[in-house]
Amino acid sequence: MMLTVNPFSILAQTVSPIYMQAFVVAMVLLIIIGTLLDIIHKKNVKYFFQNAKKAKLSATKTLSNGERLAVISKTIVSDIATTSELGAGKRRVAHLLGMYGTILFWLGSAIMIFCYSSTDAETPSLWPIIWHVGAIMTVVGGGWFWFFLRVDVYSEAQPWYRIIKADLFVLALVASSFTGLVWSYLQTLNLNDRWDDKVFLVLFIVSNLILFGGVYWSKFAHMFYKPGAALQKNLAEADGSRDNLPPEADAPKQFGLGISREKPKHY
Numbered sequence: 001m002m003l004t005v006n007p008f009s010i011l012a013q014t015v016s017p018i019y020m021q022a023f024v025v026a027m028v029l030l031i032i033i034g035t036l037l038d039i040i041h042k043k044n045v046k047y048f049f050q051n052a053k054k055a056k057l058s059a060t061k062t063l064s065n066g067e068r069l070a071v072i073s074k075t076i077v078s079d080i081a082t083t084s085e086l087g088a089g090k091r092r093v094a095h096l097l098g099m100y101g102t103i104l105f106w107l108g109s110a111i112m113i114f115c116y117s118s119t120d121a122e123t124p125s126l127w128p129i130i131w132h133v134g135a136i137m138t139v140v141g142g143g144w145f146w147f148f149l150r151v152d153v154y155s156e157a158q159p160w161y162r163i164i165k166a167d168l169f170v171l172a173l174v175a176s177s178f179t180g181l182v183w184s185y186l187q188t189l190n191l192n193d194r195w196d197d198k199v200f201l202v203l204f205i206v207s208n209l210i211l212f213g214g215v216y217w218s219k220f221a222h223m224f225y226k227p228g229a230a231l232q233k234n235l236a237e238a239d240g241s242r243d244n245l246p247p248e249a250d251a252p253k254q255f256g257l258g259i260s261r262e263k264p265k266h267y
């Protein structure tokens, strides 16, 4: 059964685990380099701290440590762990599937490659299951987002097959999970003298190189920026500085009849 087989330990029959481990380290380095270059190029972190400092001046109250802790906990549980920014509905469900799928897939990869990748390793079946389930969740969540929910298709009537630079992250992410799954499946068929599994191993490697090598150009780093921005927003709300924005109007919501005819989805 494919789900319980560690694909990296089969691979170890032909490729030494040290190469797999070096590949993982290289991917981590690519994430760090790509994110740092992005931060230097966009100056977003610099702006973020300037803005936070400026906003502090208009704070109407000093938060106690307890209050600060409450805001941090709420940010972790709501904004980060359940992507509350996306509201209720399929957009959030698709994101959660992709996000947790990816976390499981990467965790499973790291554990199997670093702890159980020698040919005689006995991998507890939990890890291959985590890896395969994570990959399936990523393909389902990412595919759902890309085919149906991304803004060009959902709101701007672009055909689903139009691909632009903004699709780099989601497509490379889905491709790496998908090719990983197919590679693992073909390997368990024991096609020793055939080439199918090797083709998918190459595609798996290439899609990972694109995913991690593309950090500078893709939306990859949002997984680091979004939590920081959410924390800042929640703290600014709690201390009354509100990022120097006016408070919500205390007035009845009168948007005319059109608002109930169609859900707002034209961004």
Ligand code: HEM
Residues within 6 Å of the ligand: 079, 080, 083, 085, 086, 091, 095, 098, 099, 100, 102, 103, 142, 145, 149, 150, 151, 166, 167, 169, 170, 173, 219, 222, 223, 226, 227, 230
């Ligand atoms: C392993 C972590 C994560 C993964 C794999 C992931 C994956 C994705 C993907 C594939 C997209 C679609 C990108 C696009 O093409 O527009 C996306 C969008 C988004 N992500 Fe994440 N994400 C992660 C973490 C987070 C976190 C921690 C937050 C918030 C705190 C977040 C908030 C968002 C938001 C708001 C969008 C825009 C959604 C939309 O356009 O409907 N993500 N994420």
